[in-house]
Amino acid sequence: MFKQNQGVTSSPKSRLLGFATLLGLITLFVFAFFLTDPDIRLHPTTGEEIGQFDAVRLLYLHVPMAIIGPYLAPLVGAVASVGYLIKRTPWWDVTAHAAIEVGAIFCGLVLVQGSIWGRPVWNTWWEWGDVRLVTTLVLFLMLLGYLALRQVPANPEIRAKRASIVGIITAINIPIINRSVEWWENNTLHQKSSLTDGKLENLTLFTLFLGLILAGVCYLWLMTHRFRVGWLQTEIENEGAMGVLQERIAEGKSSGSESDISDNTKGEFKCLILVIFSQVGLFPSGY
Numbered sequence: 001m002f003k004q005n006q007g008v009t010s011s012p013k014s015r016l017l018g019f020a021t022l023l024g025l026i027t028l029f030v031f032a033f034f035l036t037d038p039d040i041r042l043h044p045t046t047g048e049e050i051g052q053f054d055a056v057r058l059l060y061l062h063v064p065m066a067i068i069g070p071y072l073a074p075l076v077g078a079v080a081s082v083g084y085l086i087k088r089t090p091w092w093d094v095t096a097h098a099a100i101e102v103g104a105i106f107c108g109l110v111l112v113q114g115s116i117w118g119r120p121v122w123n124t125w126w127e128w129g130d131v132r133l134v135t136t137l138v139l140f141l142m143l144l145g146y147l148a149l150r151q152v153p154a155n156p157e158i159r160a161k162r163a164s165i166v167g168i169i170t171a172i173n174i175p176i177i178n179r180s181v182e183w184w185e186n187n188t189l190h191q192k193s194s195l196t197d198g199k200l201e202n203l204t205l206f207t208l209f210l211g212l213i214l215a216g217v218c219y220l221w222l223m224t225h226r227f228r229v230g231w232l233q234t235e236i237e238n239e240g241a242m243g244v245l246q247e248r249i250a251e252g253k254s255s256g257s258e259s260d261i262s263d264n265t266k267g268e269f270k271c272l273i274l275v276i277f278s279q280v281g282l283f284p285s286g287y
């Protein structure tokens with residue numbers, strides 16, 4: 001059980017993670033918008049300047065978030081959902097909820113960023129004929145459906161079971177999104193993966209991978225906070241608001257036992273391992 005000696009979602013480790021996220025965002029902004037070059041090439045026959053120009057700078061944010069939102073988050077949510085159906089413990093259910101809720105935010109931002117990038121490059125805000133766009137939108141709606149299902153009044157165990165089934169179903173869309181540019185190459189404006197074909201190098205590659213690391217750290221930070229809020233909600237459902245309040249007051253008066261710290265550390269370590277293993281499995285496939 002997660003027990004906090006001070007506050008509800010804050011801890012020294014999460015504050016350090018938040019500071020690292022903020023510092024990383026500033027660093028990424030400097031590299032993406034000031035140090036890297038715009039995408040300008042010459043047409044092979046006319047000699048006219050072509051390319052994405054300054055719009056390419058958005059991809060240093062868009063691609064990392066696209067790996068987290070449509071790929072990593074639903075995968076973590078699905079793994080945690082399977083864990084709940086097997087173990088039937090609240091930890092897995094709260095982890096799935098946190099992973100998918102934060103993932104829905106990332107997925108929504110990916111769609112917005114893609115539209116902003118697509119306007120100057122594709123000359124349109126949205127293209128319904130693009131398979132990757134449409135499948136990502138479908139996944140986003142599925143994630144919202146998962147969150148809506150969790151708001152339906154029901155017994156906590158029944159609600160968790162239903163949500164777990166939906167969480168597993170959402171993961172089916174992950175390989176469809178990833179391989180859509182290969183399976184329907186004539187029905188997409190997206191290019192094929194540039195992460196594993198060796199076309200990226202030097203500062204461009206460094207900035208992109210800096211964005212990938214930062215997106216992962218940011219996701220872990222937000223998921224940690226959402227997990228703690230979800231665990232508190234679970235405690236309130238199981239013990240009642242007054243019982244949880246009295247427990248928090250008692251913890252505030254004490255200096256915090258080693259067992260409390262140990263339980264907290266073990267829970268956060270399990271969550272960290274789950275996210276890391278899921279993310280490592282996604283890197284070879286590229287975006």
